[in-house]
Amino acid sequence: MRDFSGFVLLSLLFLFGCNSKTADKKESDITEQSTHLEAPILLNDGTSKFPVYDFTSFEPLLNREDDKTYIINFWATWCKPCIEEMPHFERINAEQQENNVEVILVSLDMPSMWKTRLEPYVESKGIQSRVVILDDPKQNDWIPKISEEWGGGIPATLIYNKNKKSFYERSFTYDELNAELQKFIN
Amino acid sequence: MKTIKNIGLLVLLVALVAFSSEKFNLDTGYGIGDVAADFSLKNVDGNTVSLADYEEAKGFLVIFTCNTCPYAVAYEDRIIALDAKYKSLGVPVIAVNPNNPAAKPGDSFEKMKERATEKGFTFPYLLDEGQKVYPQYGATKTPHVYLLEKTDEGNIVRYIGAIDDNYQDASQVDERFVENAVDAMLVGREIEVKTTRAIGCGIK
Numbered sequence: 001m002r003d004f005s006g007f008v009l010l011s012l013l014f015l016f017g018c019n020s021k022t023a024d025k026k027e028s029d030i031t032e033q034s035t036h037l038e039a040p041i042l043l044n045d046g047t048s049k050f051p052v053y054d055f056t057s058f059e060p061l062l063n064r065e066d067d068k069t070y071i072i073n074f075w076a077t078w079c080k081p082c083i084e085e086m087p088h089f090e091r092i093n094a095e096q097q098e099n100n101v102e103v104i105l106v107s108l109d110m111p112s113m114w115k116t117r118l119e120p121y122v123e124s125k126g127i128q129s130r131v132v133i134l135d136d137p138k139q140n141d142w143i144p145k146i147s148e149e150w151g152g153g154i155p156a157t158l159i160y161n162k163n164k165k166s167f168y169e170r171s172f173t174y175d176e177l178n179a180e181l182q183k184f185i186n
Numbered sequence: 187m188k189t190i191k192n193i194g195l196l197v198l199l200v201a202l203v204a205f206s207s208e209k210f211n212l213d214t215g216y217g218i219g220d221v222a223a224d225f226s227l228k229n230v231d232g233n234t235v236s237l238a239d240y241e242e243a244k245g246f247l248v249i250f251t252c253n254t255c256p257y258a259v260a261y262e263d264r265i266i267a268l269d270a271k272y273k274s275l276g277v278p279v280i281a282v283n284p285n286n287p288a289a290k291p292g293d294s295f296e297k298m299k300e301r302a303t304e305k306g307f308t309f310p311y312l313l314d315e316g317q318k319v320y321p322q323y324g325a326t327k328t329p330h331v332y333l334l335e336k337t338d339e340g341n342i343v344r345y346i347g348a349i350d351d352n353y354q355d356a357s358q359v360d361e362r363f364v365e366n367a368v369d370a371m372l373v374g375r376e377i378e379v380k381t382t383r384a385i386g387c388g389i390k
Binding site for chain 2: 110
């Protein structure tokens with residue numbers, strides 16, 4: 001049952017979350033990842049084209065043990081420094097695919113903004129990285145589970161692979177992000 | 187040559203000091219049990235407000251908030267409700283906008299006045315002019331609450347964090363962090379949850 005719901009989620013991710021250019025590559029990932037993911041709780045059914053997670057369904061994304069390095073960026077359209085650093089994450093995602101690096105953009109936009117701000121932003125900027133929504137109001141419970149160091153400010157970024165994990169409550173330039181990433185892929 | 191070397195050293199030293207003091211600011215701010223400094227800031231009604239003005243108060247809810255942050259806006263009605271509930275019990279809300287209006291035009295003093303009138307704020311809404319107060323407290327985002335208890339030793343920080351555990355929907359709140367803290371403080375009971383975390387808008 002769990003595997004099946006995982007498959008449904010991943011089909012959804014595949015349908016909505018991936019850009020057609022990278023679709024072939026993602027498809028192979030999907031089979032690989034299907035054991036690690038549970039179905040998202042699709043809150044406010046139909047209100048966003050991006051998958052909506054609560055923290056319980058989101059947590060497996062922080063603990064995958066495959067060969068990839070994940071850059072998980074927490075952001076929102078109303079957060080100016082988040083928007084300013086977005087091109088750097090996009091560039092890293094494009095440049096580092098061969099090194100098995102995947103950027104996941106975790107939007108903390110409020111439900112009322114999904115259609116009005118988040119989707120238009122992602123579309124107009126042609127964002128290629130995977131976008132998901134974390135919608136769980138019990139922030140005091142889940143913020144420390146992502147990192148004990150995190151006070152709750154965004155932008156915030158988690159970089160991890162199966163060997164190593166680092167958390168950053170700060171903004172990045174392209175060079176800074178790249179330098180941090182090198183510690184994971186070299 | 188020696189001069190150049192000395193200048194280089196000086197530049198390095200200045201950079202180090204500048205860097206470390208900035209770092210220092212980020213890491214400081216009040217913890218639970220610290221004495222909070224008073225301030226003197228301009229209110230939307232044109233008067234200047236200090237904590238010392240409240241002779242009868244038993245404490246204060248100093249809330250860093252603003253006009254422009256969606257989280258702050260989501261909590262406006264609940265901040266008004268906190269003031270309605272606790273001002274008469276001796277713990278008034280003192281709202282402080284920590285943002286620099288030059289960086290955030292929507293948080294200018296004029297816009298603050300407009301918002302206070304629109305929403306019928308029953309509490310002072312102060313501008314942290316020159317942004318001196320929020321770093322002293324260690325506020326990092328809006329909304330960010332500091333509950334202070336007035337004692338002979340000064341205003342002691344009793345709680346730091348979020349108002350409650352559901353920004354989206356006041357009717358779905360399970361834990362009222364601030365209310366629980368004030369209630370405990372007023373009867374001299376130990377506050378159970380003294381700090382909480384929440385997503386908020388960074389102060390600009």
